Amino acid sequence: xxxxxxIGSQTLIIASLDKTGAITKQMEFLTPVLANDCLGLIQATIxxxxxxxxxxxxxxxxxxxxRHHIVEWCSNLGDDWIGFDFRPExxxxxxxxxxxxxxxxxxxxxxxxxxxxxxxxxxYLSIGAGVGSGCVxxxxxxxxxxxxxxxxxxxxxxGVVQTWENFASGKAISEAYNQLAKNIKNPAxxxxxxxxxxxxxxxxxxxxxxxxxxxxxxxxxxxxxxQQTLNDLIDERLPVNLRRPQILPxxxxxxxxxxxxYQYFKHHDQ
Numbered sequence: 001x002x003x004x005x006x007i008g009s010q011t012l013i014i015a016s017l018d019k020t021g022a023i024t025k026q027m028e029f030l031t032p033v034l035a036n037d038c039l040g041l042i043q044a045t046i047x048x049x050x051x052x053x054x055x056x057x058x059x060x061x062x063x064x065x066x067r068h069h070i071v072e073w074c075s076n077l078g079d080d081w082i083g084f085d086f087r088p089e090x091x092x093x094x095x096x097x098x099x100x101x102x103x104x105x106x107x108x109x110x111x112x113x114x115x116x117x118x119x120x121x122x123x124y125l126s127i128g129a130g131v132g133s134g135c136v137x138x139x140x141x142x143x144x145x146x147x148x149x150x151x152x153x154x155x156x157x158x159g160v161v162q163t164w165e166n167f168a169s170g171k172a173i174s175e176a177y178n179q180l181a182k183n184i185k186n187p188a189x190x191x192x193x194x195x196x197x198x199x200x201x202x203x204x205x206x207x208x209x210x211x212x213x214x215x216x217x218x219x220x221x222x223x224x225x226x227q228q229t230l231n232d233l234i235d236e237r238l239p240v241n242l243r244r245p246q247i248l249p250x251x252x253x254x255x256x257x258x259x260x261x262y263q264y265f266k267h268h269d270q
Contacts, residue, residue, distance in 0.1 A: 001053045004261030005042055005060040006103060007031060009076040009129035012038065013258055014045050016055070021262045023255070025050065035077070035084040042086070043093060057096050057268075059261035060086055061103035063132060065147050069100040075152075076129045076171075099268060105141050106260030107250065108134030111214040113263055114251045121210040123245075124256075125150065128217035131165035131200070135208065140267065155199050164200040170218040172196075181222050193219075194229035201230075202237055205245060216250030223249030 001024070006013040008031055015026040027049060032038040046058070064074030064081065071084045087098040108124030115122070118139040126132040131151030135142060151165035158167070166172060173181050173196070177189055184190065201213065215223055227247070234244045250256045 001055050002262060002265050003046055003050055003055045003058045004258045005058065006106075006255075006257040006261070007038060007060065007062050008103070009063055012041065013255070014042065014050070015255075015258045016050050016052075017258070017262045021259065023258065025052075026258075031077075033078060035071070035081045039084075039086055039089060043090060046094065055094070055096055057265050058090055058094065058098045059106075059265050060098065060100045061106045061257040061261060062100060063103050063126075063130065065149065066100050066102050067147070069098070071100065099264060101141075101264055102132070102134065102146065103257045103260075104132030104134035105146060106134070106264055107132075107216050107256035108136040108214070108260070109139075109141065109263040109267070110256045110258075110260035111216070111248075111250055112136040112139050113259075115212060119211045121208065122212040122214060123150075123204060123208060123210045124214045124216060124250075125220075126217040126256075127168065127197070127215060127219035128170045130169050130171070132217075133204075135210075150200060150204060153200055153203055155203065157196070157199060164203075168196040168200060173219070181219055184222070184225070187225075190222075190225045191229045194226040194233060197226070198230055198233040198237070201234060201247075205234070205238060206242055209242065210245045213245050213247045214250055215247065216253040216256045218253070220250045220253035 001016050004015050012029045012031045016024045018024050062071050065072040071081050074081045090098045104126045111124050112122050122136045124134040133148050133150035135145040153164045155164050
């Protein structure tokens, strides 16, 4: 059994998974604002509610850059997350390895496993409070791309040079249309959202030329609302000699990171 933790900007999920990768227990909380409070919540919850079996490891997904299992920064969380290390306290209390990785990297691992055969190359995008990105090559996370942050690409939109996530994230979409994406029913708005998303994809595709792009996060959950328009925009604007990758929704946008924690542990344990 492993304990998987998905620290989202708003929601924190803690789950246990058995040796087959199936979730055996799952709990959700509001993400604490302070990093140390988040650590305390994770520690208390595991100690109280996940005592059926001693875990082999605790794997944590974080919405930011992680190096050597230490949080470098999280753009949608506070400054106290900079340089935060979950490992010393959790390893001291639970006597198991604690692994920390970027949440989009973990989501990418989970989604690559869902495609048969294993794709040569895949980009996973978590579009929610921000736009996170994970690159998976032959089912593995390439070390050179672990720190990729596609949401930070600078693009011109509406006459202003700004980050992609500043106009294409779930947060930006909610602010632009005064409602959560899941509540939007107007096809014209979804066409406009598809345009926002396409701007970043048209930058990523020529550089990485992935076979698949998988969209998760809150916007991944509404994929059927903009799928056709997004494909049409990419086909229309992509240079003729480049092939549009297959663009898919995450199999389970809410739990991609949790399942990715399991895959990450499997790779780490080999």
